[in-house]
Amino acid sequence: MTANEGNHMGTPVDVDLAVIGSGGAAMAAGVAARQHGASVLLIERSVVGGTCVNVGCVPSKTLLAAAGARHGAHTNPFGGAPTAADGVDFAALVRQKDDLVGLLRDTKYVDVAAAHGFEIRRGEARFADRETLVVDGEPLRARAYVVATGAEPARPALPGLDGADVLTSTTAMEQKELPESLVVIGAGYVGMEQAQLFAHLGTEVTLVGRLAPRAEPELAEVLRHVFAGDGITVIEEHAATVERHRGGSLVTTSSGKHATGERLLVATGRQPRTASLDLAVAGIEYDAAGFITVDDTQRSSNPRVFAAGDVSGAPQFVYVAAAAGRVAALNALGVGNDQPARVDYTGLPSVIFTRPQLASAGLTEVEALQAGARCECKVLALAEVPRALANHDTRGAVKLVADADTGKLLGAHAVAEGAGEMMLAVTYALRAGMTVDDIADTWAPYLTIAESLRIAAGLYRNHMPTSCCA
DSSP: OOGGGOOTTSOOOSEEEEEEOOSHHHHHHHHHHHHTTOOEEEEESSOTTHHHHHTSHHHHHHHHHHHHHHHHHHTOOOTTSOOOOOOOOHHHHHHHHHHHHHHHHIIIIIHHHHHHTOEEEESOEEESSSSEEEETTEEEEEEEEEEOOOEEEOOOOOTTGGGSOEEOHHHHTTOSSOOSEEEEEOOSHHHHHHHHHHHHTTOEEEEESOSSTTSOHHHHHHHHHHHHHTTOEEEOSOEEEEEEETTEEEEEETTSOEEEESEEEEOSOEEESOTTSOGGGGTOOBOTTSOBOOOTTSBOSSTTEEEOGGGGTOOSOHHHHHHHHHHHHHHHHTOSSSSOOOOOOTTOEEEEOSSSEEEEEEOOHHHHHHTTOOEEEEEEEGGGOHHHHHHTOOOOEEEEEEETTTOBEEEEEEEETTHHHHHHHHHHHHHHTOBHHHHHTSOOOTTSTTHHHHHHHHTTTOOSOOOSOO
């Protein structure tokens, strides 16, 4: 496949596939295209690597690990092995985080592009028409395009917010000093992680919003107790107004409750990065929030333009972005199997990296009922798991959702240290169509948290107490 052969109308093209962005979806698209012999160009207006490595997964998880280490020293349950935690040098933690980000940006993005033989060109891209991009004023024509520009923190229409000094999840991790107090608006995965991150480093934190709004109610209740134990004040109401207060911010909720803090962090969702692309000029449709509308092959309303990752409104996980980027590239170039490639979301896992983690794969109880299943659910407290007892940390629970008629596992959800690791096994079980009997009869290594899956599955057979390994 060569770029200069032209498109379907005979117009010469500069490259087979032009990808706007350089994050997980863009890189996966570039690699997939090169593996099929296509010429590829990635266009990036800012920092190479996208959200995950620069301002999302990598920086937040390394800072959460640091905060967790400090908190673990403070809350050590083993009196015979005392630990201590001194003050926090937040600037040093941020420098260490930045060093890791720089390393991974080079080794997992810049070096990967070079190894696969495609260029990452710096520049601002926008569509000039249905078949042409303009990059910093220069026209660029490709056989096909993939838009993979990602998303960024959204700013809600909250009275008084425009006059406030607001942090986002991005800027919060760039500070050089810890605030004495912090109000976080938004209690989804970003708000929860950021609230606990700063609380574990010693900041007084108030979280405004419904805690873990998409979690199973039994597990959200566990996290309420965890956050209370961490000293985090949770006000499960909508923020109504924001105003300046004694050098900081005052947030008033819908019922008139107040939360004050030296700093204010807003984590109420993310919006697509599409404003500068001139999508309408290219005949690319998008929804009311600005996310590009795609079909299950990642194709937009312009048949030559595909979109992948957060910008397409897909679940905002980097592994989803990568899977969709690969699918978009294959379908854009018309290579691979006879049937178009599609992303298979069966058993899709998610993890919120609180301490303990909140993780999920498959259907919740409500989703199973909405799908018409007659489901049966079992909840296992972590106090019934030998490993949790050995750790002297029984904060958590596991919930299984199964079809009541067939026993087929429909979903599994957990609050536990290492809950995210457990979800790989759950994803395998869901993709294999395993039943709870299958799981109960499958080997599980003793004294692991993952053993809780086998123990929970056993509840479908027997509610009576069991021996450690039985």
